[in-house]
Amino acid sequence: MSMTVHDTELRDGLVVTDPRAPAPDPEGVVGEAINAIRFLAIDAVEKAGSGHPGTPMGLAPLAYRLYTRYLRHDPADPAWIDRDRFVLSGGHACMLQYAALHLAGYDLTTADLEQFRQWGSRTPGHPERDATPGIEINTGPLGQGFANAVGMAIAERMLAARFNRPGHSIVDHRTWAIAGEGDMMEGISSEAASLAGRLGLGLGKLTVFFDANHISLEGAADVEFKENVADRFDAYGWHVTTVHSVNDLDALDVAVDEAVRDERPSLVIVHSNIGYGSPVQDTAKAHGAPLGEANVAATRQKLGWPYPPFTIPDAVYAHWSSLVDARAGHHAEWDERFGRYQGAEPALAAELTRVMAGRLPDDWERAPLPAFAAGSKEATRKSAGLVLNAYAETVPELVGGSADVAPSTETQLVKYGDVNTGDWAGRNLHFGVREHAMGALCNGMAAHGGFRPYCATFFSFYDYMREDVRLAALMQLPVVFVFTHDSIALGEDGPTHQPVEHLAGMRAMPGLRTIRPADANESMLAWRAAIAHDGPTCLVLSRQGLPVIDPAALSVAAGASVVAPGDDAAIVATGSEVSLALAARELLAGEGIGARVVSMPCWELFRAQSTVERDAVLPPAMPTLAVEAAAPTGWHEFADDVVGLTRFGASAPGPVVYEKLGFTPENVADHVRRLVR
């Protein structure tokens, strides 16, 4: 492990430097420039009556250095494609970033800061990328930002491999993040750190500052967290260095220089003091509530900040802008470089502009799609895999991988290579058995821009990555989440591996499209809809073979379609249950009951149709039965009765489980008979 001279050793009682004793604040205008962050945060939290002042106060020197010295950025153009990315993983400390963005000259006014945590403001309680210029990604759920940053760093390397040419280094930026003790305790950050360490050499442009302030919400963090973080990251293959006090700007610079030079991802452990300068410094009281009038006054006194709330001396603004303006030169220099690149590599330059704008190629629909013959049988995981591989040829930004189940989820892009240490030109990522980090990495890649990532695992393990899907939905990131082995029909692996309640929860999520195709052709339409969509989509696919239905009858875009006619009743189903419904329809036809079968692969798209269109598919007066090998929750919106699951599955061959739990043509027909009688 590589260390600076500022190392402290916190384990086994060997405290070389007391982490409670910060270095003194820098003097003069630099000190004021740092205090400006602290007091903007203090004042905003005070005005809002809620928020987290402690970390902004502690980390103000780091934010100052980041925005004035470490980050290559341009406040006038927060969308500059080669800007450095910065992620504040502990999003509750967002006033740290809002204050720095304001002082650095981003379009974020004092009035905006005064609206902290108010309806419709540009300064919400946790960072939101659509609300605030200079925010790269929404953070708040701990650990996510750490993993997002790893995803961004991977995206940068992969984009560089695609677009840089000898003499033309067009994609060449760094990713920075700040993570706290809470971030480090979450398993997702361990997963992401292990994966980043695995990719090792080449991810050297990733620098994570670990804010070691030794305080958590329940008090001293070491009640909960006593591990040696430095050694842990060293074990992952990271470069690790430590700064004994965030107030020591020179030490910060030394550590960052070292991190920048190292070819491994770097963790810079920065000891800080939560609530720095206030009477509640180094206590949990400084964490998540306003300081209160008396403490604010005492802090103003102690830090020598006589100015009224939200008031920053002109000299401080001038100091910030002099430093930031100097850095904006990087952008001008890059523009020049990009101009030369456009001259030498016009097609590549246009392509880079396209992918960074998130526009699909004009001819993306001309993919060499497979044909699936009616009457044949194919698992939708398999057909979807073929379709994915076809679209991969016309949509180069489609990249992805699985949580160690690529062979089972059929998500390998067979014509393309792997992403691997020092080799970033591939399109297949091996995420390992790390579902939670996988989703967050994909979110980070999508937020970075340049890619439409997908990721895959078994549907049951959606439970390990719910927060990822939620954040993709909240941010409307174009990530495709592929979930295979989608029901009890997966069979022998048993109830831990058999999803039951997952569809219901997924469909309840705002901003998310869930598509469960009935056959190979619907799986083709499903991938098409997913790629065309500028938000997240979940594809829910079968393990077992499903009969291929006449493609003319199908629609994913409309959310549902009549796949077999009938006017006495309707059986609405999804996925594998559509062919079950067709079999039940046959039984009923023999008794003179005309049951239509409706495949409804996507509730959200069906709801988006007009009433007329919806009523044509599912006439309101028609007795309607829903059939799905999942919890019935939600189906009463569309149906009068449901054949579903109100218990967990069981370990046995798929057809046995399916039959034992009522998924037989007879049982479905029986439910229809009861409805029409």
Added chain:
Amino acid sequence: MSMTVHDTELRDGLVVTDPRAPAPDPEGVVGEAINAIRFLAIDAVEKAGSGHPGTPMGLAPLAYRLYTRYLRHDPADPAWIDRDRFVLSGGHACMLQYAALHLAGYDLTTADLEQFRQWGSRTPGHPERDATPGIEINTGPLGQGFANAVGMAIAERMLAARFNRPGHSIVDHRTWAIAGEGDMMEGISSEAASLAGRLGLGLGKLTVFFDANHISLEGAADVEFKENVADRFDAYGWHVTTVHSVNDLDALDVAVDEAVRDERPSLVIVHSNIGYGSPVQDTAKAHGAPLGEANVAATRQKLGWPYPPFTIPDAVYAHWSSLVDARAGHHAEWDERFGRYQGAEPALAAELTRVMAGRLPDDWERAPLPAFAAGSKEATRKSAGLVLNAYAETVPELVGGSADVAPSTETQLVKYGDVNTGDWAGRNLHFGVREHAMGALCNGMAAHGGFRPYCATFFSFYDYMREDVRLAALMQLPVVFVFTHDSIALGEDGPTHQPVEHLAGMRAMPGLRTIRPADANESMLAWRAAIAHDGPTCLVLSRQGLPVIDPAALSVAAGASVVAPGDDAAIVATGSEVSLALAARELLAGEGIGARVVSMPCWELFRAQSTVERDAVLPPAMPTLAVEAAAPTGWHEFADDVVGLTRFGASAPGPVVYEKLGFTPENVADHVRRLVR
């Protein structure tokens, strides 16, 4: 880091010992006793036509040693309370354990093994505690078993602190687990390992074997996983030792001796060869599919196993039983000790018997419950916290904690101490910001027996621990999951912290009770129902104050109750929306519309009522509106229309968000008007 002489160094190319080259198999009957495990696994997977033969083949020597030498257990009494606990975290390798249980003399016959992965068998595709004698906990979702084992080890220490007395060491057993590379990649195991390291000294009775077989489903594990696991666990504060080949039984014994002596939790890294002895040894092909006839024949040849499928020589059975019978003496010796304990400490002995049987104390309902005056206002997180503290006095097995949000979730047991290094007498656990491990630890404690654990976090972060709740539901473990800050009304923290879709997914889960109380009195009934229930319960509680309703009108046991009469329409609501419904009812009363208000804290308990009872609360012909500050998914089962949320929340003061998103008496009344016209 402490190491044995068998260490290999896998990083940086410094391979001291080739992990591919296993030690030779032990000779004679010991070799046959080990091969018996291998071939029972091979034959069972072959007969089932699916399963995972590779790990049982690789780890057979470890399972042999565990069941014949390391574990203190009694096949004749798998429920012996002081038995050692063993958890196979990679549950897909369950034939390893089934074979060992069979050979060790548990009530698991050859016929049972022949039914591997069949409907209703005692040998399902992943371990299930209710299916098989000798299985402690269901595993399969990777990493969970590792965390469960940590929970069991904690339970043992806490139980020992409560029940052992000088001269009477009645609770004194070890916890063993086997975890694979997949388990190690999952974040949940990192969280659990960090927490176990934090508790450090005193958790020395926990030994985890890490099966380093270097193969994952996608091929060589080092494509995905290249970290130094030894150093990582050392950083957590664990004792770590390495065995260069699992075939070297002496080396295993040395490592285990060392682990047993060390006061820290131990990780024994065991290098093994997946599919040992077969032509596909050391390849992913041996992982998750039958070997196939030719490979099975070749393996029989290579390992010298001429016997037909499922046929074990008598000498092998005799060898196993001679060793296991000797170990059962521990049970007899313990019975004697327990007899002396009963004599010296009859009350304690009875109490231990009671808690291990999972029976509540006779007088548990005599808790000093608080009184909540109608007209006052109290957040349900607060009232529930007071109730929890009251029940803590009459239910000593109630122990728990939160993911670093005890002050916010109000779940601290204020009269009782913390569980801490070397101090296991407390009742408050500090789980740290580790939701996923928290739930799994509680599951492990509940499965161990002796406790009714609860754990708490913000409702939005249910997403980090869905799998835990699912496994508790699958196993019907008596764990109470407390989720506070239950809606958009939490306000300023914004959409990442505001649950929307969580209730829908929770209610869709089989075997789970979700209770969202409307006020302080319902929160009292909710805790009562949760404690009385022998399965898992989720309590969903408000951050904000809610008016106290007349307790006479309330019922949690019935799932729903009429809290205000009316015959023109019904407004059914939960939690904070019940008082909103009451306000809307007032508006409607002024217009001559009599709307009854129904509080429905628990769908599952309401569904369990008779039709007559349900119809009395919600008459089928009565126009019914549901109101809940959450996704409307599922409410159509009970209501004709829903005032719910089909978007994410926003950062602003709670009352503002609530109002902006339609949760006003006016809007609710408006929806009722439309229904009754």
